[in-house]
Amino acid sequence: MKNYRLLMLTTLIISGCSICYELIISAVSSYLVGDSTMQYSITIGLYMAAMGLGSYLSRFMKKNLFNWFVLIEIGVGVIGGISSLVLFLSHLYLKTYQIVMYMEIITIGTLVGVEIPLLTRIIEKDEENLRITISSLFSFDYVGSLIGSIAFPLLLLPQLGYFATAFLTGCMNILAAILILFKYSKRIKQVKVYKIATGALFIGMVFGMLFSENISKYIEGGLYRDKVILSEHTKYQHIVMTKHRDDLRLFLDGNVQFCSLDEYRYHEALVHVPMSKAVKRDKVLVLGGGDGLAVREILKYPESHITLVDLDEEMIRLCSEDPNVTALNQGSLDSDRLTIHTQDAYEFLENTTEKYDVIIVDFPDPNNETLNKLYTNVFYRLCHNALNEDGIMTVQSTSPYYATEAFWCINKTIASEGFFVKPYHLQVPAFGDWGFNLASKQELASDFSIQVETKYLTNENINGLFYFGKDEQPEKELEVNQLSKPTLIQYYLEAVKNWD
Numbered sequence: 001m002k003n004y005r006l007l008m009l010t011t012l013i014i015s016g017c018s019i020c021y022e023l024i025i026s027a028v029s030s031y032l033v034g035d036s037t038m039q040y041s042i043t044i045g046l047y048m049a050a051m052g053l054g055s056y057l058s059r060f061m062k063k064n065l066f067n068w069f070v071l072i073e074i075g076v077g078v079i080g081g082i083s084s085l086v087l088f089l090s091h092l093y094l095k096t097y098q099i100v101m102y103m104e105i106i107t108i109g110t111l112v113g114v115e116i117p118l119l120t121r122i123i124e125k126d127e128e129n130l131r132i133t134i135s136s137l138f139s140f141d142y143v144g145s146l147i148g149s150i151a152f153p154l155l156l157l158p159q160l161g162y163f164a165t166a167f168l169t170g171c172m173n174i175l176a177a178i179l180i181l182f183k184y185s186k187r188i189k190q191v192k193v194y195k196i197a198t199g200a201l202f203i204g205m206v207f208g209m210l211f212s213e214n215i216s217k218y219i220e221g222g223l224y225r226d227k228v229i230l231s232e233h234t235k236y237q238h239i240v241m242t243k244h245r246d247d248l249r250l251f252l253d254g255n256v257q258f259c260s261l262d263e264y265r266y267h268e269a270l271v272h273v274p275m276s277k278a279v280k281r282d283k284v285l286v287l288g289g290g291d292g293l294a295v296r297e298i299l300k301y302p303e304s305h306i307t308l309v310d311l312d313e314e315m316i317r318l319c320s321e322d323p324n325v326t327a328l329n330q331g332s333l334d335s336d337r338l339t340i341h342t343q344d345a346y347e348f349l350e351n352t353t354e355k356y357d358v359i360i361v362d363f364p365d366p367n368n369e370t371l372n373k374l375y376t377n378v379f380y381r382l383c384h385n386a387l388n389e390d391g392i393m394t395v396q397s398t399s400p401y402y403a404t405e406a407f408w409c410i411n412k413t414i415a416s417e418g419f420f421v422k423p424y425h426l427q428v429p430a431f432g433d434w435g436f437n438l439a440s441k442q443e444l445a446s447d448f449s450i451q452v453e454t455k456y457l458t459n460e461n462i463n464g465l466f467y468f469g470k471d472e473q474p475e476k477e478l479e480v481n482q483l484s485k486p487t488l489i490q491y492y493l494e495a496v497k498n499w500d
Contacts, residue, residue: 004459006179006180006183007119007122007123007137007180008136008137008140009140009179010073010119010176010179010180011116011119011137011140011141011144012140012141012143012144012147013144013172013173013175013176014073014076014115014144014173014176015078015140015141015142015143015144015145015148016144016145016147016148016151016172017077017080017148017169017170017172017173017176018076018112018115018144018145018148019144019145019148019149019152020080020120020148020151020152020156020165020169021076021080021083021108021112021166022043022044022047022057022170023148023149023152024041024080024083024084024152024162024165024166024169025039025043025083025087025104025105025108026039026043026044027102027157028083028084028087028088028093028101029043029087029101029160030161030368031162031238031253031254032087032088032091032097032124032254033091033097033098034367034368034493034496035367035368035489035493036368037368037369039380041488042102042105043101043105046102046105046106046109047105047108047109047112047467048105048109049109049258050105050106050107050108050109050110050112050113051109051110051113052111052113053106053109053110053113054109054110054111054112054113054114055113055114055116055117056113057110057113057114058113058114058117058118059117059120061114061118064124064189065118065121065189066122066180066184066188067116067190067194068186068190069115069118069119069122069177069180070177070180070181070188070194071142072111072114072115072118073115073173073174073176073177073180073202074173074174074177074197075109075111076108076112076115076169076170076173077170077171077172077173077174077176077177077201077205077356077473078174078201078205079104079107079108079111080108080166080169080170080173081166081167081169081170081171081174081205081208082166082167082170082175082208083104083108083166084162084163084165084166085098085163085166085215085219086100086104087101087104088162088219088223089219090426091223092219092222092223111238116137116138116141117176119137120134120137123137123496124274128370133180142294145390148151150291152165154235156168156169157233158233158234158235159233160209160212160233160364161212161216161231161233161238162245163208163212163215163216163219164209164212164213164218167205167206167208167209167212168205168209170205170208170213171202171205171206171209174198174201174202174205175202177194177198178199178202180196181194181195181198182195193408196210197357216231217231218396220240223254224240224242224251225242225244226242226243226247226249226360227242227243227244228240228241228242229241229242229243229324230318230322232314232318234312234313234314234315235312235314236252236312237252237312237315238252238253238254239251239252239315239318240254240312241324241325243324246260246261247259247260247261248260248324248325248328249430250291250325252364253364255364255365255367256430256431257291257364258291258293258430259429259430260328261429261430262428262429262430263293263328263428263430264454264456265426265427265428265429265455266428266431266434266458267293267294267296267297268297268454268455268456268457269424269426269434269436269456269457270294270297270360270394270396270436271294271297271298271360271394271467272297272450272452272454272457273394273424273436273438273448273457273462274358274360274392274393274394274438275298275301275358275392275452276356276448276449276450276462277360277392277438277440277444277448278391278392278490279357279390279391280357280388280390281301281303281304281357281358282303282304282305282329282357283304283305283354283355283356283357284298284305284306284307284352284356284357284358284359284360285306285307285309285356285358285359285360285386286298286305286306286307286308286309286360286362286365287309287345287348287349287359287360287361287362287363287374288309288310288348288362288364288396289308289310289317289360289362290308290312290315290316291315291319291325291327291329292319292320292325292329292332292333293329293332294309294360294421295329295332295333295335295338296329296330296332298360299332299335299337299338300453304337305337305338305339306335306337306338306339307338307339307341307354307356308333308338308339308340308343309340309341309343309345309348310340310341310342311342311343311344311345312342316340316342319333320333320334325496326479332476345363345374346373346374346379346382349379349382349385349386350382352386355386355387355388355391356386356387356388356391357388357390357391357392358391358392358393359383359386359387359391359393359394360393360394361374361383361393361394361395361396362396363375363396364401365406366397366398366406366488366489366492366494367390367489367492367493368489369486369489371488372481372486372488373483373486375395375406375410375413375481375482375488376413376481376482376486377413377417377480377481377482377483378482378483379418379483380413380414380416380419380439381417383417384418384419384441387441389441389442390440390441390442391440391441392438392439392440392444393419393438393439393440394436394438394439395410395414395436395437395438395439396436397410397411397423397435397437398410398435398492399425399431399432399433399434399435399438400423400425400433400435400468400472401432401433401471401472402432402433402495402498402499403472403491403492403495404471404472404473404474404475404495405476405478405491405494405495406488406491406492406495407423407435407472408423408473408474408478409478409480409481409487409488409491410437410481410488411423411437412478412479412480413480413481413488414437414439415439416480418441419439419440419441420439420441420442420443420444421437421438421439422437422438422439422444422466423435423436423437423438423466423468424436424438424465424466425465425468425472426465426487433472436491446463446466448462450462478491
């Protein structure tokens with residue numbers, strides 16, 4: 001087997017690259033289109049089928065197997081290397097994104113499917129050690145897949161982003177071709193031509209990786225209306241900030257989280273409606289809200305001490321340090337009345353023994369399975385356990401107009417855990433009609449009184465927030481969003497399709 005050690009190394013490389021391409025296509029499609037379960041399922045299923053097709057087609061490659069192998073590696077490296085770029089460009093300029101995505105999956109999957117059968121046939125002449133060599137070949141293949149699947153979410157995507165990760169992965173495939181070219185040059189026809197072409201393509205991939213930030217700025221310039229002033233990948237999400245004059249906007253995974261011109265409407269409704277009904281306001285728990293804007297409003301109550309739980313440490317850092325954001329949140333994240341926990345909110349509620357007077361739930365919309373978990377009956381059960389008997393909770397609940405079924409599903413899910421629930425909504429120009437659900441363990445009176453300075457809410461208009469029009473009511477019986485049966489995400493994604 002010692003004659004084929006380099007082939008084993010290339011097997012490790014190409015299998016790691018293969019899994020990375022699957023993850024890149026799935027992640028980019030989830031980012032651009034949404035519905036991550038669908039995107040990952042389609043990508044994996046179609047990719048595996050394409051690999052089967054490639055394995056079948058390899059039988060027709062009867063001569064010059066090393067030449068074929070090098071060509072395959074070059075093809076996978078080039079197409080995989082530009083995969084992210086092609087997907088983003090097709091989303092920007094074409095109406096056929098799904099077709100481009102499918103073609104990309106099938107092409108890369110077919111080429112990858114040829115690799116192992118070709119390697120097997122290359123080494124099968126060594127009949128004495130064939131059994132050991134084949135077992136080693138597949139062992140390296142599986143180990144390489146493991147390395148790729150771990151490296152992508154923990155190292156590559158957070159540190160490099162979509163474009164540089166794809167270009168780097170393409171470099172690795174072409175590097176595998178270069179290793180074969182130099183090690184087995186005597187068995188490759190027209191080897192000089194292959195060396196020149198492969199070297200040029202490798203340099204092209206390296207340049208793509210080095211200039212990926214410029215590419216990213218160009219692409220994001222088309223994705224976002226205003227000038228992108230910050231773009232950062234974290235372990236959990238892609239943070240983008242745009243600015244046009246006084247209009248500062250923050251996006252998480254492509255979804256706008258606030259607009260500086262009208263965010264006060266959203267955050268006043270989120271915070272002051274529950275705070276105005278709270279018997280006590282000493283201990284306030286904020287779940288999500290890492291931008292510090294909800295905290296800014298809570299700090300208007302001098303007796304309040306706040307616990308903020310947000311998963312993304314980088315989000316907290318950004319909103320604590322960036323002068324654009326700190327001017328908006330008034331440096332709230334540095335308050336000595338604030339305690340910050342950077343951990344999963346679900347996990348925090350499972351472990352906490354504290355009881356809170358007010359709980360404010362301010363998560364992004366439930367557009368993927370991870371966020372959907374934070375809108376389930378079990379999550380609200382944990383909130384119920386962490387709330388004082390006379391405590392108040394409010395939940396950001398998406399739009400009752402644009403996502404009617406999703407809004408009322410959240411309402412019903414909260415009520416299923418023993419809460420008395422009062423839905424309310426208001427117009428936020430950047431979002432449109434936006435809704436919340438006010439919840440308590442005891443039924444609340446209908447009168448509300450604002451006791452702090454506000455820009456939008458008054459004692460007169462606050463009661464009007466609790467009235468809904470006919471077109472904001474569900475037309476069918478809705479299910480409770482359960483941890484084991486996530487119906488909410490389907491209601492939400494169906495609404496998103498209708499928006500488009």
